[in-house]
Amino acid sequence: MAPRADDIIDRRRIRRKLTFWRVATLLVAAAAIAAFGAWSMRETWPGQGRDHIAQVRIEGTITEDEELLERLERIAETDTVRGVILTIDSPGGTTAGGEAVYEAVRRIAEKKPVVAQVGTLAASAGYMIASASDHIVARKSSIVGSIGVLVQFPDLTGLMDKVGIKLEEVKSSPLKAEPSPFNPTTDEERAMIRAMIMDSYDWFVGLVTERRPLSRAEVLALADGSVFTGRQALERKLVDALGGEEQAVEWLKSKGVDAELEVREWKPANTGGFLIGQSFARIVADAIGLPASGSDVLRELGGERLFLDGLLSVWHPSPRATGEK
Helix, strand or coil, X not given: CCXXXXXXXXXHHHXXXXXXXXXXXXXXXXXXXXXXXXXXXXXXXXXXXXXXXXXXXXXXXXXXXXXXXXHHHHHHHCCCEEEEEEEEEEEEEEHHHHHHXXXXXXXHHCCCCEEXXXXXXXXXXXXHHHHCCCEEEXXXXXXXXXXXXXXXXXXXXXHHHHHCXXXXXXXXXXXXXXXXXXXXXXHHHHHHHHHHHHHHHHHHHHHHHHHXXXXXXXXXXXXXXXXXXXXXXXXXXXXXXXXXXXXXXXXXXXXXXXCCCCEEECCCCCCHHHHHHHHXXXXXXXXXXXXXXXXXXXXXXXXXXXXXXXXXXXXXXXHHHHCCC
16 A cells, blocks of 8 residues: 555654754753863863862873973963962983973962972972972872982893894994994993983982072982982971971961962863773773773883883882882
8 A cells, every 4th residue: 555645744754853853962962062071171170260279290100291281381370379289299200201390380480389299209300390399298208309310221132142133224323323222332322321311410400409408519419319208308408398288288378378278189181082091991990900090000000111211310119119029
């Protein structure tokens, strides 16, 4: 039986209604996602609204983190931020990364008081960043120091001999692309790298001398790579006080900041892709028993340091230092 004209019209009307509601649903969902994104950014960077104390966490291996640098710049420009607490827990990282964050912190300090509060560890580039603040607070058992610079590179020549691999190369000069893991290191190459390291070391010592109540000779005596507990660091004037966030807020109060102001953490800005990646990392982490965070997963697997290159200001704990055998 052929369909009637009325039936055909009804079906077309129903299809148009379904299409309308589908499009409307998609538009509402898109608007909700956009609103949620805007709300998330508002919560992440709480620059608008009431006066507050901004807290920034600097954790893990330090690199040239564009998002962190942008966040610090926003803090410097936000009038409702009355003071800043840098909460540091880092073994260090690249020297260039530490330099970039150091300079960003100093730009903030030109406009508002900045205090560093050390958690477990502020070593190497981590201590460099802490020294950019106007005041450093550390726990009694915090690990502080390791002022210095290093370059590490492997020597694979023994393995290549065993495997039977020979490297052929043509280059413009003997020091081009040296030192290389594929060639024995020469005295000239070691001298080149040492000159570069000592130049950065001299610069690092100069920063600490400028920022701490110590003479250059006193800083040099401490800048042999040694690490200290918070109590030892206080005796050596590497930190200014012992305690935690409460003591940091008390210092800000001494600089005219209302101690009753809320301490708000300025968290990393999230994007849609990051949220998806973070969710996937959380699923993987749950499956293998690691912390439920993408950065924590990478840190637990030791992956952060695999990607470091160039001059490093980083403290590598030995098995004895970590209590392992």
